[in-house]
Amino acid sequence: MTTEIKTPSQLEKVLKAGHLAVTSECGPPRGSDGEVIKKKAEMIKNHVDAINITDNQTSVTRLCSLASVIHLKLMGLEPVLQMVTRDRNRTALQSDILGAASFDIFNILCLSGDHQIFGDNPKGQNVFDLDSLQLIQTVRYMRDEGKFLGGDPILRPPRMFVGAAANPFADPFEIRVPRLAKKIAAGVEFIQTQCIFNVEKFKLYMKLAADRGLTEKAYILAGVTPLKSVGMAKYMKNRVPGMDVPDEIVKRMSGVAKDKQPEEGLKICVETIQQLKELPGVRGFHVMAIEWEEKVPEIVEQSGLYPRPKIG
Amino acid sequence: MIVAKQKPIEEIIESVKNAGRILIAGCNECVTVCESGGKKEVAVLASALRMYFMNQGKDVKIDEITLERQCDHEYLEELRKLIDQYDAVLSLACGVGVQFLAEKYVKTPVFPGVDTCFMGVTEQRGVWTERCQGCGQCILARTGGICPVSRCAKRLFNGPCGGSTRGKCEIDKDLDCGWQLIVNRLKEMGKLEDYEALIPIKDWSKERAGGPRKIVREDVR
Numbered sequence: 001m002t003t004e005i006k007t008p009s010q011l012e013k014v015l016k017a018g019h020l021a022v023t024s025e026c027g028p029p030r031g032s033d034g035e036v037i038k039k040k041a042e043m044i045k046n047h048v049d050a051i052n053i054t055d056n057q058t059s060v061t062r063l064c065s066l067a068s069v070i071h072l073k074l075m076g077l078e079p080v081l082q083m084v085t086r087d088r089n090r091t092a093l094q095s096d097i098l099g100a101a102s103f104d105i106f107n108i109l110c111l112s113g114d115h116q117i118f119g120d121n122p123k124g125q126n127v128f129d130l131d132s133l134q135l136i137q138t139v140r141y142m143r144d145e146g147k148f149l150g151g152d153p154i155l156r157p158p159r160m161f162v163g164a165a166a167n168p169f170a171d172p173f174e175i176r177v178p179r180l181a182k183k184i185a186a187g188v189e190f191i192q193t194q195c196i197f198n199v200e201k202f203k204l205y206m207k208l209a210a211d212r213g214l215t216e217k218a219y220i221l222a223g224v225t226p227l228k229s230v231g232m233a234k235y236m237k238n239r240v241p242g243m244d245v246p247d248e249i250v251k252r253m254s255g256v257a258k259d260k261q262p263e264e265g266l267k268i269c270v271e272t273i274q275q276l277k278e279l280p281g282v283r284g285f286h287v288m289a290i291e292w293e294e295k296v297p298e299i300v301e302q303s304g305l306y307p308r309p310k311i312g
Numbered sequence: 313m314i315v316a317k318q319k320p321i322e323e324i325i326e327s328v329k330n331a332g333r334i335l336i337a338g339c340n341e342c343v344t345v346c347e348s349g350g351k352k353e354v355a356v357l358a359s360a361l362r363m364y365f366m367n368q369g370k371d372v373k374i375d376e377i378t379l380e381r382q383c384d385h386e387y388l389e390e391l392r393k394l395i396d397q398y399d400a401v402l403s404l405a406c407g408v409g410v411q412f413l414a415e416k417y418v419k420t421p422v423f424p425g426v427d428t429c430f431m432g433v434t435e436q437r438g439v440w441t442e443r444c445q446g447c448g449q450c451i452l453a454r455t456g457g458i459c460p461v462s463r464c465a466k467r468l469f470n471g472p473c474g475g476s477t478r479g480k481c482e483i484d485k486d487l488d489c490g491w492q493l494i495v496n497r498l499k500e501m502g503k504l505e506d507y508e509a510l511i512p513i514k515d516w517s518k519e520r521a522g523g524p525r526k527i528v529r530e531d532v533r
Contacts, residue, residue: 115482133470241477
């Protein structure tokens with residue numbers, strides 16, 4: 001695994017120093033109050049190395065991820081700009097990358113984005129001028145070649161550590177590892193996975209990835225999400241596309257009283273991290289506490305991932 | 313073929329309600345095959361409109377004609393001797409035919425009787441599905457003969473996305489995931505390794521994005 005530092009990203013430094021990294025994410029508000037995002041970040045900032053800001057997740061219109069990461073940057077934090085290709089063509093994507101770079105945003109997560117049918121504008125147009133792999137290629141090209149897609153030179157190119165998502169649980173399973181290989185071939189440097197509830201399936205995915213040497217070519221952060229209730233477990237199992245929540249998890253959540261379910265969900269989350277900490281190829285964790293950001297410090301501490309390394 | 317579906321009768325009535333003499337013009341090509349605008353549909357619509365106007369106490373002349381095609385001068389010329397007898401033409405051709413008719417007979421209002429939907433196939437009687445969006449630069453050779461532009465809801469060139477579940481698309485559990493189909497076909501052909509070739513950024517200028525398109529063949533002009 002290369003340890004040569006390519007960008008000023010703190011996340012890159014933590015990973016390349018050999019630490020298990022911890023990232024988390026905050027969803028921007030459905031309004032223009034920037035304080036909301038700052039408060040969420042305040043809750044978790046001491047327990048993570050970087051904070052993702054989601055980009056109109058599930059296609060619901062929100063305060064934009066670009067403005068949100070700037071709020072975080074101005075607080076002195078390390079944001080990861082999530083960028084979906086659903087809503088912007090290549091002109092807008094490159095322009096927003098430069099906008100982020102002008103505020104020294106050093107991490108980007110390249111995504112295609114949920115289909116707009118799930119959001120508040122199901123009758124809207126989608127763009128998908130590029131797909132997520134092509135966005136990875138675009139950012140790497142802008143950074144490494146210092147050029148726009150059109151070939152013109154960029155004055156002060158972006159310096160971004162380039163990430164993408166991977167869903168080991170979507171179908172068809174047989175191409176999930178080849179798809180990871182494709183993202184790596186496109187130039188991805190770190191991966192944050194979909195929420196892991198089916199640990200055994202994830203272990204198989206990681207083994208297949210390791211067999212191909214992929215875990216030495218990108219830093220893979222295992223995604224975890226604490227369940228708040230049995231209702232949430234069932235919803236994720238049945239309603240969220242590409243999500244794999246095994247029956248025993250649902251059973252375990254329904255086996256405790258309603259007021260104890262949040263505690264049980266947190267326990268499952270911590271246990272998942274514990275089980276995966278030693279798994280070859282796992283370089284860190286991405287904790288997605290959906291509208292439950294205040295629990296991130298507890299999860300990180302109980303998982304033995306606190307304090308976070310100080311790297312200057 | 314170009315697949316279309318009939319507009320709601322209320323919408324059709326709204327468009328022609330003030331006309332005293334209406335010609336309903338069908339097309340013998342695609343819309344006949346997809347049972348939305350052929351001779352049969354012309355007859356059914358004509359009966360429905362006659363009944364509507366009769367109930368309204370209006371004396372409206374409604375005639376029927378079905379042309380071989382509405383996208384060729386040759387066949388559209390057949391209307392030249394008739395067109396002045398009508399206040400409106402209700403064309404059951406696709407949007408192409410409606411426009412070509414309107415371009416030719418500039419003084420006569422032409423109304424669409426169908427919604428033109430897509431280029432597709434008859435999967436079975438009564439079921440038509442999309443296969444092509446005319447992107448202007450076919451990549452089927454690279455994707456196992458299955459088109460990611462028309463069959464992936466996100467038009468991903470390097471899919472599938474994380475929403476593919478049990479072979480179905482995240483937007484509709486009855487819709488096949490286009491990339492699952494591509495993977496299946498590559499596998500059938502023993503070419504699954506082709507999946508790993510990165511498909512480069514698309515030149516969308518050959519698609520609608522590049523403006524209205526035109527092909528000129530000097531050799532056949």
